[in-house]
Amino acid sequence: MPTLIVFCHLRWDFVFQRPQHLMTRLAEHYNILFVEEPMHTEGEARLEKNQVAANITVCRPHTPIHQFGFHDDQLPVLQTLLADLVPADESPIVWFYTPMALPLLQLFKPSKVIYDCMDELAAFKNAPKQLLQRESALLNIADVVFTGGPSLYESKRDRHANAHCFSSSVDAKHFRQAQDASISHPEQANILHPRLGFYGVIDERFDTELVKAMADKHPEWQIVLVGPVVKIDPATLPKQPNVHYMGQRTYDQLPQFLAGWDVCLLPFAMNESTKFISPTKVLEYMAAEKPSVSTPITDVKVPYGDVVEIAESYDDYIAACERQLALSDDARATMAQRMREVVAGTSWDRTASRMHELIESAVQSNKVERFFATGQQDEAPVQVEKVAVAG
Numbered sequence: 001m002p003t004l005i006v007f008c009h010l011r012w013d014f015v016f017q018r019p020q021h022l023m024t025r026l027a028e029h030y031n032i033l034f035v036e037e038p039m040h041t042e043g044e045a046r047l048e049k050n051q052v053a054a055n056i057t058v059c060r061p062h063t064p065i066h067q068f069g070f071h072d073d074q075l076p077v078l079q080t081l082l083a084d085l086v087p088a089d090e091s092p093i094v095w096f097y098t099p100m101a102l103p104l105l106q107l108f109k110p111s112k113v114i115y116d117c118m119d120e121l122a123a124f125k126n127a128p129k130q131l132l133q134r135e136s137a138l139l140n141i142a143d144v145v146f147t148g149g150p151s152l153y154e155s156k157r158d159r160h161a162n163a164h165c166f167s168s169s170v171d172a173k174h175f176r177q178a179q180d181a182s183i184s185h186p187e188q189a190n191i192l193h194p195r196l197g198f199y200g201v202i203d204e205r206f207d208t209e210l211v212k213a214m215a216d217k218h219p220e221w222q223i224v225l226v227g228p229v230v231k232i233d234p235a236t237l238p239k240q241p242n243v244h245y246m247g248q249r250t251y252d253q254l255p256q257f258l259a260g261w262d263v264c265l266l267p268f269a270m271n272e273s274t275k276f277i278s279p280t281k282v283l284e285y286m287a288a289e290k291p292s293v294s295t296p297i298t299d300v301k302v303p304y305g306d307v308v309e310i311a312e313s314y315d316d317y318i319a320a321c322e323r324q325l326a327l328s329d330d331a332r333a334t335m336a337q338r339m340r341e342v343v344a345g346t347s348w349d350r351t352a353s354r355m356h357e358l359i360e361s362a363v364q365s366n367k368v369e370r371f372f373a374t375g376q377q378d379e380a381p382v383q384v385e386k387v388a389v390a391g
Contacts, residue, residue: 001055003092004030005085005108007101009069009121011036012058015201015227016251017280018118018148018168019097025352027055030093033085035059035101037069038078047081059085069128070100082107093359096142099134106372112364113141117156118148118168120276141367144358149278149299164358167299169348170283177255178288184260185253191222191244194325197261199226199254200281207269207295208237213314214267214321215240221321223265226257258288263324266294266308267317282308283346286339291324291332293317307338 004026008019012034023032032055041062048060061081067073082104086092091111096102097118105113115138121131139145139156145163147153153165177183188195196214200206202225215223219242228248229237237245246257258264264285268274278299285292285308292308294300295317301310309324311317327335 001029001031002111003086003090004032004095005092006032006034006095007070007098007104008034009037009098009100011060012052015248018116020251021169021171021348022116022352022355023056024053025349026356027053029356030055032056033059033092035082035085035104036061037098038063038065038074040064040066040068045077045081070098070104071128072130075103078104079107096138098131099138100128100131102134102138105368110368112143112359112362113138113368114144114146114359115139115142116146116148117152120152120155120273137371141365141371143362143365143367146355146358149276150302151276151278151298155276162358162362166351166355167303167346168278168280168283169346169351170280170287170343171348172287172343174251175255175258175284175287178258178290181259183256185256187246188224188244188257188260191224191260192220193222194220194262195222195224195260196263196265196321197224197226197257198265198267199249199257200279202227202229202237203231204271205268205274205277206232207267208232210267210269210295210314210317211243212238212240214318215243217318218242218321224257224261226254254284255288258285258290261290263321264288264290264292265321266292266297266300268295268297270295270297283343287343289336289339291327291335293320293324304342307335307342 006023010019012020023034034056036058038061042064045063048062050058052058061078063074063077065074065077091109093112093114094105094108094110095114095116097116098121139159142160145156145160146166147156147163149167150165157163211223214221215238221242223243224246226246226249266279266282274297277297282300282304294308294310296310296312300308309320311320
C-alpha cells in the first residue's frame with residue numbers, strides 16, 4: 001500500500017474529529033503515518049510509535065525543547081527523528097493539516113502533497129507568526145487542496161487551481177443511537193430536565209458570556225457541557241449551579257450524553273476564530289434528531305438555517321431555546337424529517353472516497369523539488385540542518 005504521511009496539529013487521542021474520521025477510512029487505501037506535534041519530555045529526544053488502528057501508526061515526537069508545536073526551534077530535532085520514517089527510495093504522499101510542519105517536507109521525496117485546510121488556524125489564539133507565510137508556500141506547492149467548509153473554500157479557491165470543498169460530515173449510524181433516550185449517560189441521570197447540551201472543545205470559540213446569560217435567565221434549565229477546556233482560563237467559565245461540566249469524553253460516549261438532552265447548543269462566539277468554522281457537531285445533532293440553536297456561524301446559517309434555529313443576540317438565543325423546548329409533536333416530526341433529508345446527503349465514507357479519487361487523479365508536479373532547490377525566500381519556510389539526537 002502507498003504510504004501517506006500526515007502532519008497534524010491535533011493529537012490523535014484528543015477529540016475525535018475530521019482527521020480521525022478521514023484517516024480511519026483512507027487507511028483502506030494507504031499505510032498512514034500520523035505525525036503529531038512534538039511533546040515536551042526531558043531527556044533524550046525520541047519518536048514514539050503506536051498503531052492505533054489498521055494501517056494507522058501515530059508518531060509522537062518527544063523532545064526536550066520547550067517551544068510548542070512545529071516551532072522553528074523544534075525543526076532540527078524533528079528532522080533527525082523523522083529522517084528514517086520511510087525508506088529513502090520511497091515516495092510517500094504527504095498530507096498537511098498545519099502549514100507549520102512544511103519545512104519537514106524536505107525529508108521526503110513526495111509523490112503528491114495534500115493540504116486539508118480544516119480551520120483558519122491563523123485566526124486562532126496564540127497562532128504562530130510564520131503560519132500565513134507557510135500557508136502561502138504550501139498552497140503554491142500542493143497538488144490538491146481540501147477545505148473544511150464553504151467559507152474556507154471561498155477564501156482559498158482563488159489561491160489554488162485544484163481546491164475542493166469538503167464540509168465536515170457525519171457518522172449517522174453512530175449518532176442515531178442518541179434517538180433512544182434510554183441510553184442516556186448515567187452520569188447525567190441526576191441532572192433535572194430540561195437539559196440543554198453542548199459537546200466539543202471549550203476554547204476561545206465558545207461564548208462563555210452567552211452561557212452565563214442563559215443560566216441566569218433560566219435557573220431551571222440545566223446546561224450540560226461536555227469537552228476539554230483549552231487555551232482559556234477556567235476561572236472565566238460560568239459558575240452557576242445549573243451549569244454542569246462533564247469533562248472530555250470518548251467518541252463512543254457522545255451519543256449517550258446527546259440522548260439525554262432536550263435542546264442542543266452551538267453557542268459559538270462571533271469573532272475572528274469562528275469566521276470560517278464548519279462545526280461537525282451540527283450534523284451529529286441532526287442525526288440524533290435533536291432541536292438545535294446556533295449563533296450565526298456562516299457554515300451553519302447558510303446551509304442549515306431552515307432546520308437549526310439561528311439567533312443573533314443573547315436575548316434572541318435564549319428565546320430560540322425557549323421555542324425549541326416548546327415545540328409541538330407535529331413541529332418535531334416535521335423538523336426530524338428535514339434533518340433526515342440533510343443527513344442522508346452526506347457521510348464520512350462518501351467524503352473519504354471522493355478525496356481518495358481526487359488524490360489518485362491529481363497530476364504530480366515538480367513544484368516541491370523546484371521550491372526547495374530555488375529557495376524562494378519571499379515565501380519559503382526556514383531551511384534547517386539535521387542535528388545529532390542521542391538514543
